[in-house]
Amino acid sequence: xxxxxxxxxxxxxxxxxxxxxxxxxxxxxxxxxxxxxxxxxxxxxxxxxxxxxxxxxxxxxxxxxxxxxxxxxxxxxxxxxxxxxxxxxxxxxxxxxxxxxxxxxxxxxxxxxxxxxxxxxxxxxxxxxxxxxxxxxxxxxxxxxxxxxxxxxxxxxxxxxxxxxxxxxxxxxxxxxxxxxxxxxxxxxx
Amino acid sequence: xxxxxxxxxxxxxxxxxxxxxxxxxxxxxxxxxxxxxxxxxxxxxxxxxxxxxxxxxxxxxxxxxxxxxxxxxxxxxxxxxxxxxxxxxxxxxxxxxxxxxxxxxxxxxxxxxxxxxxxxxxxxxxxxxxxxxxxxxxxxxxxxxxxxxxxxxxxxxxxxxxxxxxxxxxxxxxxxxxxxxxxxxxxxxxxxxxxxxx
Numbered sequence: 001x002x003x004x005x006x007x008x009x010x011x012x013x014x015x016x017x018x019x020x021x022x023x024x025x026x027x028x029x030x031x032x033x034x035x036x037x038x039x040x041x042x043x044x045x046x047x048x049x050x051x052x053x054x055x056x057x058x059x060x061x062x063x064x065x066x067x068x069x070x071x072x073x074x075x076x077x078x079x080x081x082x083x084x085x086x087x088x089x090x091x092x093x094x095x096x097x098x099x100x101x102x103x104x105x106x107x108x109x110x111x112x113x114x115x116x117x118x119x120x121x122x123x124x125x126x127x128x129x130x131x132x133x134x135x136x137x138x139x140x141x142x143x144x145x146x147x148x149x150x151x152x153x154x155x156x157x158x159x160x161x162x163x164x165x166x167x168x169x170x171x172x173x174x175x176x177x178x179x180x181x182x183x184x185x186x187x188x189x190x
Numbered sequence: 191x192x193x194x195x196x197x198x199x200x201x202x203x204x205x206x207x208x209x210x211x212x213x214x215x216x217x218x219x220x221x222x223x224x225x226x227x228x229x230x231x232x233x234x235x236x237x238x239x240x241x242x243x244x245x246x247x248x249x250x251x252x253x254x255x256x257x258x259x260x261x262x263x264x265x266x267x268x269x270x271x272x273x274x275x276x277x278x279x280x281x282x283x284x285x286x287x288x289x290x291x292x293x294x295x296x297x298x299x300x301x302x303x304x305x306x307x308x309x310x311x312x313x314x315x316x317x318x319x320x321x322x323x324x325x326x327x328x329x330x331x332x333x334x335x336x337x338x339x340x341x342x343x344x345x346x347x348x349x350x351x352x353x354x355x356x357x358x359x360x361x362x363x364x365x366x367x368x369x370x371x372x373x374x375x376x377x378x379x380x381x382x383x384x385x386x387x388x
Contacts, residue, residue: 014231019224020217028210035211048214049223056229117202136203168193171202 005064012059019056026069027052030076036133037080039122043087051079077138081148084126120170124163131156132163330375337368 010018031048038044055072062071121129130149134140135156142153142160149156194202224230289295344361351357 014229016221016224016230019230020221023213023217023220027213031214032209032211035214041214045214049220052215052220053223053227053229056224057227117206137207164199165193168196168199171194171199172192174194174198174202 008059008062008068011056022055022068023052026072029069030055030072033073033076033133033138034080036118036121036137037077037084037130039124039126039129047080047083050083051076054079073138077134077148081130084130117167117171120167123170124166128159128163128166131159132167135160136164326378327375330371330378334368334371334375337364337371340364341368 142156
């Protein structure tokens with residue numbers, strides 16, 4: 001985007017207005033991925049601040065090979081996963097991911113009714129959530145996810161399958177809200 | 191327990207993919223952190239500081255040079271200023287002026303600027319001892335060159351801060367000093383030479 005390019009030079013020079021424009025334009029999308037990966041608003045806010053500092057620090061290295069938003073998004077994913085690793089959540093994830101991490105808190109699942117997919121994602125384990133967000137929302141391949149999370153592509157596929165099944169179960173009550181799929185509920189039991 | 195259909199679930203995922211959320215932090219909190227790390231630099235300050243500081247340094251050097259010059263010539267500053275004492279009220283640095291409003295401060299600043307220029311012009315005409323010093327021509331030429339630089343710096347700074355009293359003061363001071371120096375240089379040169387420009 002041309003405006004990004006113009007703002008970029010000013011932002012690198014430390015112009016607050018240019019930095020603010022970049023943040024205003026991209027924060028909704030960048031912060032969204034941070035929030036999805038974290039699953040916790042307070043933690044996500046802290047990590048988001050780190051993410052934006054990293055984006056601002058790295059501005060001089062942005063070469064324009066990809067769109068600024070894509071570049072910033074990649075930083076957000078990497079930084080968030082690193083932050084989660086640091087607080088040992090990913091470490092736990094990497095252990096859990098070899099187990100059946102999509103099956104969490106089965107007793108309370110019966111009473112939990114998710115109103116949105118974002119809310120339902122909070123019921124996933126950190127590992128399953130990361131795989132689901134990276135693949136289905138962010139469009140990463142299983143190979144890329146494996147590289148990011150230190151698991152095999154096959155493990156990523158397995159986790160994605162389980163995560164999707166879990167989410168579909170948690171969101172089952174939404175079946176009647178879509179006229180286009182009325183009558184097609186329960187056609188894909190797991 | 192039933193499951194949401196794959197189609198419906200894919201619709202939800204697609205919606206989630208396109209959905210943006212409100213930023214997790216305010217810009218103020220982000221900016222504060224960025225400022226602490228030096229990632230935000232006051233743009234106007236960054237543009238002003240160098241010429242501003244140069245202007246301040248140049249004026250101080252200029253004033254200091256004149257003072258030292260007079261002392262080394264054996265003429266006290268008090269004596270020199272005494273020549274214009276009848277027209278200029280004494281200034282007491284220990285008693286800073288107090289202003290009741292902005293207009294009053296502006297008026298004082300403009301008056302002080304005019305006084306400075308008048309004093310500079312007076313000295314240029316009447317301070318004949320300095321103009322006859324053996325190296326006065328080279329000294330004035332060097333000073334004129336320095337003042338030209340100062341003029342350019344302050345003029346550039348004024349482009350961004352036309353109403354900044356400090357920068358305006360330095361600009362006017364440099365302007366007055368340059369004109370005075372031109373006159374001094376003209377007086378110090380042999381009569382066969384005429385200063386046509388610099």
